[in-house]
Amino acid sequence: MATTTIAPRRASLKMAGDDWVLLIGVAVIALWLIVTLAMPLGVLLIKSVQNADGQFIGLANFARYFETPSLVTSLWNSVWVSALTTAIVIPLAFGYAYALKRTSMPLKPLFLALALLPLFAPSLLSALSFIYIFGNQGFLTPWLMGETIYGPIGIVMSQVFYCFPHAMLILTTALALADQRHYEAAKVLGTPSRRVFWTVTLPGAKYGLISAAFVVFTLAVTEFGIPKVIGGQFNVLATDAYKQVVGQQNFEMGAVVGFILLIPAVFAFAIDRIIQSRQVSLLSARAVPLVPQRALLLDGWAAVYCAVIGGLIASVIGVAVWASFITYWPYNLTPTLKNYNFVEYDASGWMSYWNSIVMSLLVAVIGTAFVFVGAYLVEKGRGLKFGRGLIQLMAMIPMAVPGLVLGLAYVFFINAPWNPLGFLYGTILVLAINSIAHFYTVAHLTAVTALKQVDPEFESVSASLKVPVARTFQRVTVPICLPTILDIAVYLFVNALTTVSAVIFLYGSNTKLASIAIVHMDEAGATAAAAAVATMLFCTALGVKLLHLLLDRFVFARFQAWRRR
């Protein structure tokens, strides 16, 4: 046969149909993240170093911030209230997680479910409950011994309730990983159990504890709904940002507060990354998983502890639900449904609830599609290193951006005179887009984790069989990952339904959300109606989660026959 001489050359493969599909996919997702995430945050940062006329003034805004005593007081208030919250939540959550993972107490699934309940309620719900319990006319007000619930006490109480499940989840993960052999070795050496706890258990959970502490502190510092409802005259950073922007139209100062709110979150994010990179080497692959032994005394105390904490959590939610059915607390305790006639308390009436449902559905559907396709491109794409790296990087940003900051960033971005997307302001779509960006990271990481477990050679096999990558995505990857896709959709739905902080800046007259209606009703003194809306959101979120569990167990199991041997 003829031999042709071909000079060696640097090769880059010709683009096949697949490569175009991947390229377009990467471009679309990257552009989406740039527009919905990177650009708004960029605008916020620029705004914080500009004056009202848009001229660059360096750090003058920051200087003015620190010269304003009331603002600095808020900063200090935020810090100590959040630190106190963290100091209370972490030991409580550690005890709970320890009981769940390291004892063999009965009723574990029930206790786990109880601890997770706050995740399905808007953060404001607990604040409303505490007003009923300890407020001016609360039924346990004397317990405060003359102190008022409207202020730091109420904020800390509500935030402990709201942050508890987040800390508990991180700590159960940390405590779930343990090597039985460490405990056996300690036992063989005759170590008393107290010393085992201090020398084996606690060091093993060290990273989990640090991570949980930072997460709780960040949640507490950036939480808006709770101080708004129960904070009274006690100002914190989050309420300051709201007042500066919505109340005084002082956008530059709002941007500065937003920037300051970013600091603890970015710090927590960096710490968390460092910890996760260290965590890997903590346990060897050959570790024997720890199985808690029966110990009557310990198990009994654990069950009592969980029953008390879990019971308190359920009661706090119960109070809000119950209050929503009371005619006029505390004078007329007749049960009634009138608080659910929302239009009497807020002009948007039930429309805000339906807006919330529509917005959350949009977030679940659009968000899941973008997140999953984006994660697929990052994880399984060929070439296009820059674009895929960019997506991965941007997908991690929302983790470090509090909702309130993202909301502020959107206000500045959408309203910028040069922005052609300005027409979106106040639409349901911008609320959905904002929420997708807000909750992107956790959803993205969930998708990436699932995709990592899919054989990396599926795409290679498809290429060798000349089957387009899109077909294999639809026929193999998506069906395999269906349970994860549903998890992501439910996560996005529940979070979009209960969020307040980001969307409070963005809603329009026709697109008020239920969570915002709670704030407005509470401002207007209609606490019972606010509790009724919160109850509606809580029941809806919980209902969706239960539906998901049922579907997962009974319906989708049928389509997953291939998983069983």
Next chain:
Amino acid sequence: MSINGAGPTVHMRAREIDKSYGAFVALKSVSLEVYKGEFVCFLGPSGCGKTTLLRVIAGLDPQSSGTIEIAGRDVSLLPPSARDFGIVFQSYALFPNLTVAANVGYGLVNQRMSRTAIKARVDELLALVSLADQGDKYPVQLSGGQQQRVALARALATSPSLLLLDEPLSALDARVRLRLRDELKSLQRRLGITTIMVTHDQEEAMGLADRMVVMNQGTIEQVGTPAEIYAHPQTAFVADFVGAMNFIEALATGTMSVRVGDLEFASAVPHGLASGAKVRLAVRPEDLRVRNVSEDAANGFAGQISKLNFHGGFCRALITPDRAPGVEFAADIAANDLRDLGIAVDRRLHLSLPPEALRVYPL
């Protein structure tokens, strides 16, 4: 390697393939020809570049420079889907949510074949790999060996001209692996499909390959039939990697002789190393002769057995020559020789090192 006139047709030709990942060089100027219908094994230690070369041929990891031709067509810049090959991975990469039949027919659905034609082809392929009645099962319900055969059937479904196998047997247990190796060989013979297999198992490579490509550190060390490579390893690396080998430090004393201690050994062919150079003498343990060795045999010497390791059919003896203390030769002694000659530890015996079995490499 050379093609003499009307030799066999070249089916795959790699020319000066370079591949680097950042600063790491995975392949250095690799050139190779694979003939039509041939079974070629890439053999080498992990990290030698054998899988990288396979993936370059497939287009899954494009080369940094160099060219690839398949069936006379330059495919260097074509994506995998435009090349013509089937591939089986170590993990098999079977689609878990599709039945065995759907897996095998996966590539056919795209070829505008009628439903009945696809079914006929799938049945034919399943029969070919002896899984005729397993089409409705899911991969998870099959054994490892069966999954491997499904992957093979899927790779063959579109009748590619080149079959690439990336360690297809290494996830199986030893017994199944041996049986599948024979099945794979006979299937390849029957179909006459040009096949390239990557493996780190020299026994597997020698049992399957028409020709072996021994690789090390991103380069090809030697290409040849298993017998050639075993008998005439061109480099010390190949000699060491394929089969067992004694390496003894020696001094070149002439074009065809080396000295170890006070012993002088002659080689059958010139070793091409300068007289006075430090060299390595290499000889396989089974090539040392112990039966009927006369006092004046070529390369004969006397020694004492310091250790005997039992290996079943033979024993590996460690022998220190009288005239080269501090040197140890390993010699494989068959069980019957052991018995007949009354060989035991501390016994002395006469051995010879046949000149044609002796190889010399630079140190």
